[in-house]
Amino acid sequence: MSSKFQLLINGKSREGSEGVAVDVINPATGESIGKVAYGAPADIAEAIETARGGLQSWQAVPPWERGRILKDAAGIIRRDAGRIAEMLTLEQGKILAQARDEVYRAADFIEWGGEQVRRIAGRIVPGRQAGQRIEVQPHPIGVVAALTPWNFPMALAAKKFAGALAAGCAIICKPSQETPGCVLALGEALLDAGVHPAALAVVFGDANQLSTQLIESPVISKITFTGSIPIGKRLAAAAGRHMKPVTMELGGHAPVVVCSDVDPEATAELLARAKFTNTGQICLCPSRFFVEESIAERFTARFAEVAANLKVGDGMDPATEVGPLANERRLEAIARLVDDARDRGARILAGGDRIGNRGYFYAPTVLTNVSDEAALLQEEPFGPVAPILPFRDEAAMLEAANGLEFGLSAYVFTHDGKRQRRLVDALQYGAVSVNSSLTHLPEVPLGGWKDSGIGTEGGIEILEPYTITKHVNIV
Numbered sequence: 001m002s003s004k005f006q007l008l009i010n011g012k013s014r015e016g017s018e019g020v021a022v023d024v025i026n027p028a029t030g031e032s033i034g035k036v037a038y039g040a041p042a043d044i045a046e047a048i049e050t051a052r053g054g055l056q057s058w059q060a061v062p063p064w065e066r067g068r069i070l071k072d073a074a075g076i077i078r079r080d081a082g083r084i085a086e087m088l089t090l091e092q093g094k095i096l097a098q099a100r101d102e103v104y105r106a107a108d109f110i111e112w113g114g115e116q117v118r119r120i121a122g123r124i125v126p127g128r129q130a131g132q133r134i135e136v137q138p139h140p141i142g143v144v145a146a147l148t149p150w151n152f153p154m155a156l157a158a159k160k161f162a163g164a165l166a167a168g169c170a171i172i173c174k175p176s177q178e179t180p181g182c183v184l185a186l187g188e189a190l191l192d193a194g195v196h197p198a199a200l201a202v203v204f205g206d207a208n209q210l211s212t213q214l215i216e217s218p219v220i221s222k223i224t225f226t227g228s229i230p231i232g233k234r235l236a237a238a239a240g241r242h243m244k245p246v247t248m249e250l251g252g253h254a255p256v257v258v259c260s261d262v263d264p265e266a267t268a269e270l271l272a273r274a275k276f277t278n279t280g281q282i283c284l285c286p287s288r289f290f291v292e293e294s295i296a297e298r299f300t301a302r303f304a305e306v307a308a309n310l311k312v313g314d315g316m317d318p319a320t321e322v323g324p325l326a327n328e329r330r331l332e333a334i335a336r337l338v339d340d341a342r343d344r345g346a347r348i349l350a351g352g353d354r355i356g357n358r359g360y361f362y363a364p365t366v367l368t369n370v371s372d373e374a375a376l377l378q379e380e381p382f383g384p385v386a387p388i389l390p391f392r393d394e395a396a397m398l399e400a401a402n403g404l405e406f407g408l409s410a411y412v413f414t415h416d417g418k419r420q421r422r423l424v425d426a427l428q429y430g431a432v433s434v435n436s437s438l439t440h441l442p443e444v445p446l447g448g449w450k451d452s453g454i455g456t457e458g459g460i461e462i463l464e465p466y467t468i469t470k471h472v473n474i475v
Contacts (some may be wrong), residue, residue, distance in 0.1 A: 003034030005180035007043060007204065008187050010050045011197025016205070017042050017265050022177060027093035027324040028314040028359045036180045039205040044213050047201040051143045051170040052219045054198025059140045059168035061196070063117045070114030070166060080185065083296040084154070087181040089315040092150060093323040093360070094278050096315055105442075106158035106186060109458070114441035115163030116462050120167070127475070135472040140168035141245070142221025144466060145214040147207075147235070149227045150326050152380075153179035154186055154228045155440075158247075159377030159457045161190060161200075162442075164287040167466035169222070170199040172214065177204045178327060215239050222246075222466065224327035226283075228380070229405065229451050236454065247455040247465045249283070250448055251380040252408030255401035256286040257423055259414035262435075264295040268302035272386070274437035276310055276322050276364045280384040283328065284409040284431065284438050287381055289388045290397050296390035300368060303388065304349035307364040312355055325360040325383060334362050334383035337376045341387070344371040351384070378404065402428045409438055430456075 005024060006013040014037075015021070021035035039047070061069075085099040090100070122294045135248070146160040153175055164171040175183040180202075187202045203210065214220050215238045224237045224247040225232055232250040249304040256269055275286050291299045315323035325331050331354065338352055351365030362384055370377060370387040377387060391397040401410065410429040414420055424432050431438060432451045439459060440446045447456030455465050 003181065005034060005036040005184060005204070007037050007039050007047075008184055008200075008202040009043070009047045010201070010209035011191055011390045016040050020329070024178065024180060025327070026090050026359075027326050028316070030359050032088050036177045036204050038177070039203045039210065041209070041213060044203060044205065044210055046173050047203055048143070048217050048219045050198045051172055051201060054196055054200070055140070055143050055170040058165070058170055058196045058199035058274055061168070063120050063168070066166060066168065067114040067118040069194040070117070070162065070190075071111050073190045073195070074107040074111035074114065076189040076192055077103060077110065077186065080189070081107075084182055084185045086316070087185065087426055088109060088154060088179070089323075091179045091181055092153060093326050095211070095320050095323050096280060096318070097265055099315070102152055102155045103182070105439075106154040109155065109158040109162045109442045110190070111165035112458070113462055116336070117166035119460075120463060122321045123323075127473075129475070131475060133474045135471060135474065137470040138463075138467040139470055141466050141468045142169060143212075143219050144169045144171045144224060145220045146171055146173040146220045147211060147223070147225040147227065148173060148175045148183065150179045151278065151283070154182040157183045157186055160224050161186065163462045164224075164456065164466045165190065165195060165199070167463045169466050172201045172203060172220075174203055174205070174207075174210050174214070180204060211235060212238065215242065215244065220244065224465065225249075227251075230361050233451075245456065245465075248448075248453045249446070249457060250408070250451065250453045251382075251406060252283045252285070252448065252452055253288060253380045253404055253406040253407040254284065254286050254411060255427070256411040257397065257401065257413065258289065258291040258295070258299060259412075259416065259419060260292040260294045261415050262295075262413045264299040265302040268299045269306050270437070271411075272303045272306035275386050276307065276384050279325055279362075280321055282325060282381050283380075284440065285382075286411050286437075287386070288377065288401070290391050290401060291388060293390045296388065300349065300366070300388045303386070304366040307348040307366050307386070310364050312363065314359075322364055322384065325362055328360055330383055331360040331362055334365075334381065334385055337374075337379065337381055337383075338365055338367070338385055341367055341370050341374040341376045342445060344374050345373065346370045346387075380406065398423075398426050402426075405451035408452035409433070411438070
């Protein structure tokens with residue numbers, strides 16, 4: 001069954017004005033499941049102008065009512081979770097259980113935004129002279145341009161919709177054209193719940209042309225992006241030329257420090273399953289495994305065993321544990337990283353090859369003896385490949401763990417309280433998880449250090465990126 005994924009502008013679904021549409025590919029089969037409409041410059045201009053008017057209408061809605069609307073939208077998403085999850089699996093490839101979890105997490109973000117907007121408040125500062133009053137007022141920043149990726153297409157868009165709409169902003173979202181359906185479902189749920197039609201748009205098109213048009217428009221006041229570091233830097237530089245603030249959640253290459261006091265087999269199993277969730281296509285994903293030398297052999301053996309026995313297949317099959325990579329680009333990128341490591345002397349303990357020639361499947365891969373010069377240790381892998389790196393010297397290990405441009409997430413596994421604190425304090429990352437895997441929940445802020453981002457999303461701070469402050473002095 002073929003689907004049509006259209007532009008969503010002013011509450012209406014329609015084709016692009018130039019009639020251009022591209023295939024949406026099922027990663028498990030390599031076959032088209034439908035076509036997504038591409039917006040021409042005229043369509044994007046219409047979305048921008050519509051959002052200008054939508055901003056005025058939406059910000060006039062009282063915060064309490066905006067909260068009710070967002071919480072109603074979360075209920076609609078949960079009601080339709082089964083249908084949306086199936087769509088997400090077909091267009092992105094992740095297994096159905098993980099897709100369903102993502103849909104519910106998207107609903108949680110929308111609900112969280114609805115709760116936090118009811119707490120928005122200014123403050124009064126006593127003046128320095130008799131009768132003086134100073135008001136500090138939060139206001140919506142304006143029309144927001146949100147650019148979102150394909151790996152968690154619904155949850156990552158929901159973060160931005162939640163913060164922007166709760167704050168009273170209008171938002172134009174450009175998701176990946178590879179995963180259009182679930183973001184359109186998110187937009188439709190928000191409209192059904194009562195978001196003003198002109199305050200929300202979902203558009204698709206050529207990424208460079210569309211992002212340039214949005215950033216350069218004087219109507220757009222804020223850019224928010226989740227994606228790779230190189231693209232994030234380019235977008236931030238373009239926004240800077242127009243003095244527009246940005247929120248950037250960029251790539252990661254998370255170090256995992258496994259100390260000798262933990263159970264090596266149990267820790268290896270936990271981390272192997274965390275590593276290959278969503279086929280390793282997670283910016284928070286554990287990806288460089290520094291294992292203390294005394295337990296490295298046992299840890300590595302169990303990690304490789306788990307990886308080798310994970311069932312790889314179509315995400316719609318209930319027995320599948322690891323789905324395909326999301327697109328052919330990722331398949332080629334992982335093959336290049338593994339081949340480069342192998343050529344530099346790495347030993348492959350599990351996987352190391354593409355599976356079949358239909359769809360974008362790559363076997364969960366575990367490597368040891370990886371050269372410091374291997375691209376795998378320098379570039380974000382974003383796929384099912386795990387290098388195991390034994391260490392003896394903690395200081396040298398930390399130098400390597402902190403030595404890249406990435407600063408999004410890191411992991412520590414030890415039961416020694418003093419060592420936990422020492423390692424957590426030493427790791428230069430925006431999120432550090434101790435003895436567990438890591439997921440971004442709505443109730444906590446998340447943001448990267450160093451080149452991994454600017455600003456945070458979520459937590460009680462979820463509205464802050466989308467508000468601007470007015471200082472009012474009254475005498």
